[in-house]
Amino acid sequence: MSASNASTRDGLTVAPFPSHRLNRWAETIWRIIGGVNVRTKILGMVLALTIMLGLAVTWQVRAVMTRVFADELENRGVSVASDLASRSIDPILLNDTYTLHELLRETVLNHPDALYAFVLNPQGEVLAHTFGDAGFPAALLNPEVVETAEYSLHGAIRHWVYNSNEGLVHEMIAPIMGGKAGVVRLGLTEKRLQAIVDAVTGQMLLTTLAVAMAGIIAAMILTWLLTRPILDLVKTTEAVGHGNLQARAPHWADDEIGTLADAFNRMVAELETSQRAIAEKEQARHMLLKKLITAQEEERKRIARELHDGVGQVLTSLMVGIRTLQRGEAAQQEARIDELCAIAGETLEQVRTLSRELRPSLLDDLGLAAALERYASEFARAHPGVQIDLHCALPNRLPTPIETALYRIVQEAMTNAARHGKATVISVLVSQRHGSVQAIVEDNGVGFDVDAVRRRQSSVGIFGMSERAELLSGTLEIESGSDGTTVYAEIPL
Structure with a gap:
């Protein structure tokens, strides 16, 4: 693999992602998006933007509230632990365990976020606690807790966080008389504050949903206002395409679409x-x-x-x-x-x-069949090397204009076949069926370029044959190749 097509990373050769796959994916995505109507696109964009904005704002508000509440919980914990440490000095000095226990209990009861509180003497023994009959958890007496706890921004009070069955617990460790009389440890839970954050998050999600619904309704109204005149313009275009030049696109408003409708109406007019x-x-x-x-x-x-x-x-x-x-x-x-x-x-x-x-007098006296038979015999005498094969099956006389037109068309086709096509065999078939009369003249001549002759308008004979047929609401088709030429004329009766 060449250096231009691959790169080396940590001893491994990494091939670049094929660009043709990206192009194919892009084409697939664009084809899917292009197949969706405008109304669905606008509704999808409004809904996606509303949901993304609502979720982003909700996430930011939740993060800010969590951080603010955590800081506020730490500040209150420091304040309560500091106050509890100062009020515990007298009961400890007087060895009044009951008063110390009541002080701890009242502190926990008066602060909704307080989970527990206990006092340790300098030797690490528990003097009083609020765990009641459940017993004091021995894990809290681990000496590594105090050593690993970080000092808060409020002086000598330490702060550490651990996970429990009550969720995250913030424990404040406040020294009593600089640690000479022991320490007070106060545990605060985030449960109440987290419930507030969850409640606000739910409210914001509901608000986002309501805003999304309002956005969808507004987008539906907007798309109706946008697509309704466009759909009417499409219907008018289809009507004009089917030949109804009386159709006009309605003018809904004096905006770009209204200007487009006016321009379209002027074009149709x-x-x-x-x-x-x-x-x-x-x-x-x-x-x-x-x-x-x-x-x-x-x-x-x-x-x-x-x-x-x-x-x-x-x-x-x-x-x-x-x-x-x-x-x-x-x-x-x-x-x-x-x-x-x-x-x-x-x-x-x-x-x-x-x-x-x-x-020819026979055309007026006896009709097209007799006139063609006479002309074919005279044509054969005038062109000895040409074989004429005539089949004329007409049950009745035709209107004079039709007989005249067909006679002149056959006459011109046979003359062109012998004079220009160098034909040796000419077949003529005249028949009547399905309310029209057909004349077919075939030859085995050299042929010619029909389209080029029509573009140059160089053949008065071909133009005259076409005009004779069209004047009687008929058609004239000419097919020519190296193996000969066929003239097909059909005139309705």
Whole structure:
């Protein structure tokens, strides 16, 4: 173990406590504390501080009272022992044992803390005592007691403390006539004073309990005042999160929480205004696109009709005239005439194809299924290397806007698959179920990045397909990868 990771103490290598354990404990404690609500935290803090303060004050008061009472007991003991020693001189000199005994007895009776008193002559013999019939305890005559007793701060009087069945006993040893006539020994007990200390301690503990209860009540009121507006703000936030922008947080007071509630209400009001403006703009955009697409389809329909009825009839008349000319002219002109007829026929076919691409007449006459079948056959002739697999299962005609939107979506998807995806197989499935119609176009092309194209808005075709579906409250999804592209459109009926 390196010196940076361990220390040597008394020849032993002491490893430091791993810091990661402290961090883990700290995280555990913080997670536990963080999981407790604010009301419980405040109540716990108030209760803990109140109890700690009450116990600390009680302990200090008890220690001070014990010390003061001990000093006071020593002072009274010195005073009583000194007085008893001076009053015992005459009975001892007169050898009046009875008077000496009565003096000791009255002294013990008049002082509630006095436990016993006795007088010894210079030879250590007991002259009088207050132990009565119980007998004098011989242990008190141990000569080592007087030798080990400490002198008090009051002159020649000695003081020593020992433990007995009565608790701690303070014994005062006062010499009589400087010790020439003997000594007086007075025993004082702490029992009464200790009872007073215990009573005061109990009262203070009860006071601490009462203060703690009052603190809990005050903390409950405080936490109610603090958490009630916060909980209301949380409910309002949840309501706004569910789309109710009319919800407002109540203003409880003109404090920080009230300021927060006002700021939140202003934010919700601004959000409601912004959402309303966005909705209005979105509605206007939808209306504009709808009108634009409608006008576009109407224009395509008009152009298709003109091409079909105007140019088509002219070309037909041209072919008839050429045929007539062919029968009436010389044989050398037949080659030229045949060439003109072929050009006219090709032009007519191109015009009709263009007409169907602009607005297929089958879409208006026979519906979406027939129009898609015609378009698939023409698409296969235009792209010989592409295989088309079309399945259109529609039991009835659909509303005209829906048929038009689906036709244009399928048309755009197939064109993109062949032109950009380099697909060789294109599958188209159109079906109706569950109150909606679905169109699925799949190919085996190279695919593309759908998200990038949407972000750049570089594909007008994809944007047009999405707008057509959204204008009819439908959806359009595109999935593309290296194995091909799938376009899924669904429009409710």
